[in-house]
Amino acid sequence: MKNKNKNEREVVFWPGNIVVAEAAIAAGCRFFAGYPITPSSEIAHALSKRLPEVGGKFIQMEDEIAAMGALIGASLTGLKVFTATSGPGFSLKQENIGYASIIEAPCVIVNVMRGGPSTGLPTALGQSDVMQARWGTHGDRPVIALTPSYLDEVYSETIRAFNLAEMLRMPVFVLIDEVLGHLSERLEIPDPSEYELIDRPRPTVPPEEYIPYDSSQGDVPPMADYFTGYRWHTTGLNHDKTGFPTTDPKICQEEEERMERKVSSNLDKIISYDEFMTEDAEIGVVAFGSTARAAMVAVSDARDKGIKAGLLRPITLWPFPEEPARELGKKVKGIVVAEANLGQMIYEVERVAGCNGPVIGSNKVGGVPIYPGEILEKIEELV
Amino acid sequence: MHASYTKYLRMNRIPHMWCPGCGIGIIVKAMIRAFEAVDWSSDDLSLISGIGCTSRAPGYLDMHTLHTTHGRALSFATGVKFARPDKHVVVISGDGDATAIGGNHLIHACRRNIDITLIIVNNYIYGMTGGQYSPTTPVGAKAATTPWGNVDIPFNVTELAKGAGATYVARGHIASGVQLERLIRGGLNHNGFAVIEVLSNCHTQFGRRNRLADPIDLIDSISKSTVNIRQAAKMNKEELDGKNVVGLLHRDEDRMEYCEAYEQIIERAQNAQKNRGRR
Amino acid sequence: MSDHYEARFAAVGGQGILLAGDIIAVAAITFEGLYAVDSPTYTAQVRGGPTKVDVIIDSKRIEFTRTTAIDFMLCLAQHSWDRFGFDLKDNCIVLIDPSLVHKVDEERYRVYRLPIIEITKKKMRKMVYTSAVSLGAMAGLTSFLKHESIKKALRKKAPRGTEEPNMKAFDYGFNAARELLKT
Numbered sequence: 001m002k003n004k005n006k007n008e009r010e011v012v013f014w015p016g017n018i019v020v021a022e023a024a025i026a027a028g029c030r031f032f033a034g035y036p037i038t039p040s041s042e043i044a045h046a047l048s049k050r051l052p053e054v055g056g057k058f059i060q061m062e063d064e065i066a067a068m069g070a071l072i073g074a075s076l077t078g079l080k081v082f083t084a085t086s087g088p089g090f091s092l093k094q095e096n097i098g099y100a101s102i103i104e105a106p107c108v109i110v111n112v113m114r115g116g117p118s119t120g121l122p123t124a125l126g127q128s129d130v131m132q133a134r135w136g137t138h139g140d141r142p143v144i145a146l147t148p149s150y151l152d153e154v155y156s157e158t159i160r161a162f163n164l165a166e167m168l169r170m171p172v173f174v175l176i177d178e179v180l181g182h183l184s185e186r187l188e189i190p191d192p193s194e195y196e197l198i199d200r201p202r203p204t205v206p207p208e209e210y211i212p213y214d215s216s217q218g219d220v221p222p223m224a225d226y227f228t229g230y231r232w233h234t235t236g237l238n239h240d241k242t243g244f245p246t247t248d249p250k251i252c253q254e255e256e257e258r259m260e261r262k263v264s265s266n267l268d269k270i271i272s273y274d275e276f277m278t279e280d281a282e283i284g285v286v287a288f289g290s291t292a293r294a295a296m297v298a299v300s301d302a303r304d305k306g307i308k309a310g311l312l313r314p315i316t317l318w319p320f321p322e323e324p325a326r327e328l329g330k331k332v333k334g335i336v337v338a339e340a341n342l343g344q345m346i347y348e349v350e351r352v353a354g355c356n357g358p359v360i361g362s363n364k365v366g367g368v369p370i371y372p373g374e375i376l377e378k379i380e381e382l383v
Numbered sequence: 384m385h386a387s388y389t390k391y392l393r394m395n396r397i398p399h400m401w402c403p404g405c406g407i408g409i410i411v412k413a414m415i416r417a418f419e420a421v422d423w424s425s426d427d428l429s430l431i432s433g434i435g436c437t438s439r440a441p442g443y444l445d446m447h448t449l450h451t452t453h454g455r456a457l458s459f460a461t462g463v464k465f466a467r468p469d470k471h472v473v474v475i476s477g478d479g480d481a482t483a484i485g486g487n488h489l490i491h492a493c494r495r496n497i498d499i500t501l502i503i504v505n506n507y508i509y510g511m512t513g514g515q516y517s518p519t520t521p522v523g524a525k526a527a528t529t530p531w532g533n534v535d536i537p538f539n540v541t542e543l544a545k546g547a548g549a550t551y552v553a554r555g556h557i558a559s560g561v562q563l564e565r566l567i568r569g570g571l572n573h574n575g576f577a578v579i580e581v582l583s584n585c586h587t588q589f590g591r592r593n594r595l596a597d598p599i600d601l602i603d604s605i606s607k608s609t610v611n612i613r614q615a616a617k618m619n620k621e622e623l624d625g626k627n628v629v630g631l632l633h634r635d636e637d638r639m640e641y642c643e644a645y646e647q648i649i650e651r652a653q654n655a656q657k658n659r660g661r662r
Numbered sequence: 663m664s665d666h667y668e669a670r671f672a673a674v675g676g677q678g679i680l681l682a683g684d685i686i687a688v689a690a691i692t693f694e695g696l697y698a699v700d701s702p703t704y705t706a707q708v709r710g711g712p713t714k715v716d717v718i719i720d721s722k723r724i725e726f727t728r729t730t731a732i733d734f735m736l737c738l739a740q741h742s743w744d745r746f747g748f749d750l751k752d753n754c755i756v757l758i759d760p761s762l763v764h765k766v767d768e769e770r771y772r773v774y775r776l777p778i779i780e781i782t783k784k785k786m787r788k789m790v791y792t793s794a795v796s797l798g799a800m801a802g803l804t805s806f807l808k809h810e811s812i813k814k815a816l817r818k819k820a821p822r823g824t825e826e827p828n829m830k831a832f833d834y835g836f837n838a839a840r841e842l843l844k845t
Contacts, residue, residue: 033461059461069452069462073460076462099451123704151526184684186691197401225566232448264430
């Protein structure tokens, strides 16, 4: 369904997974490699049709690992690349996600989260990859994970994921869940003039002067596309600025710290969050993704009952919005952390909020969303 | 020296890290001569590897080189080639990398018939990780993890590639560099997925455990195990038992290459879109 | 509250009922300027398995996207009723095809029986029009959305070339439902 409203914004009614696919195209993505997995598969369905229409490439690889590999290969040629997966597929991709991190290849990975460890609940909601997103691959590396709650946000955050991946030369995750993936709601497609598209920094020096990991101009080194005359080496080994392996402890330390800095020194550009009635809040609620929508209702219902509740909704989950969490922690008597898992983000809230009162969880893992009433009960517990 | 090796090498990365007497050097030389013979510019070439001794080769070659994760070289290569079908992609891998951890990618790259040339250096063992047995270690052979002899049946790598749909399959060995160059060149020229298995030596890990610690002895034993495909045609099954047939083993020029097939998909999708627009 | 409405369409996989949910949501959004969300059941795609789609309509942006108090439910299979006959308001309008659904809670709900399958089979001769007949029947029995809005949305969403038969099928359902209300 397509319709133009008065501001000439196209109004559509698409399921979340289709919104992801269309946003990727709008962001300039021209390469997708994936592997079938519920509940993310519709993203691949849509892109297998749409990408060739815009001259892009779609490939279904033999497994999740290969999909991640192909993605990185294509990224090195200069394309904006993207894959979508869910729980087990995200686990399988982790090694090559680490590879993308160390060679600093821009790529976007959408994880439509589902429930359970292992095969778990393949077709039901979960938000159980909070910590996998942060620590899933071995070793230290910076992480960006975006967690939209509404389909217009799914659209804008998917575009933002591409921009951040390109700007900072790193994998960026978008974590949605089964509910958002299959939900359809009214969505106004922003006109391309309403958002900016960012490309990776490319070298300005001639090939003979190119140093692949030259950080003299900043923590994000310019990246040359393959086959443009800049011949350079990429390796998963720790490397120096020439890109070749090194075991020099000082260089390894400096390079890993530089990669961390790409995120830690750009928090203002990365962190996004929303607050609802937190100004005078006495009870805090923290929730992300589809659960945050139930939390919104719970907070409104609490207010109706005279309880001063307020919601902090991280739209960037990693790096965690520490400052607003700390501010919230300062003013409230207690915090409810609602998430469709057995308690993951709560560790982060406990760590940063410095709340004098209790921090308790509202958790559910059976594949059914947390209902507003359940969060409200927890709020009332804290009163 | 017939070829200008230095044109393709990163001379500042030499000396290499391989053991003295290792066959990989011979293979890299043959590969470079083949690059020169087909006149491919370094700027149009990507050399991709996984993990292992062989996989260190790209570091020494002055082109777009990608040293990836263990077993996954072909998946990265598929991404590079599919994104830029007009450029050349070569993968160099070992027996463990290509046929164990990367076995799934191997058969699917064969099936897709994407225009990538894969060189598998088969030295019958995991060299870099410490001499563990691989999917090509002969039955009875000793390895770090088969101290009492190997009971796993090895793969026949070329038959595997052929069965999976590779459209150019060849086997060479390090005692015949001229033939090897010719086989690699054939693979580079072939428009489709080409697999060249190269029988090689690891005296350090395989030889030492199997009474062939001297590289000359090991190379000799490899050489003696081979029989040229033309000769093999005249031999019976018993005579061929235990022999490695070398040469061009299989070629199919008729199957469409993957990227070319996908170009047609793009065309079909764009035409359909245009037609929708017209209506 | 008159500005909030929840509807559920339950059937078995293959009847194309998921599309009905989409059409109702589009009717609300496009032709009445309301907000709507639509969530289909998502399971392994099995023909004949119970399936449903929930639609929530509101004059404000919808926060919680699950149903909690359903106003209207269409059900075309007994096992779909057994599985999805929950979250219904007392007095919820329940529309069933009596040849497929035999047992529902008559005390709690306002149950209407229409031979949707038979109408589709006899009048349209193609079962793909089950959704259109059902939507017509829903439009005949309920008034939250204008029936013209639903009809317009159906026309908009109908596959190219099937607009007219879909309109006809809608009318058959609509008229049958109006007849039912008269009795």
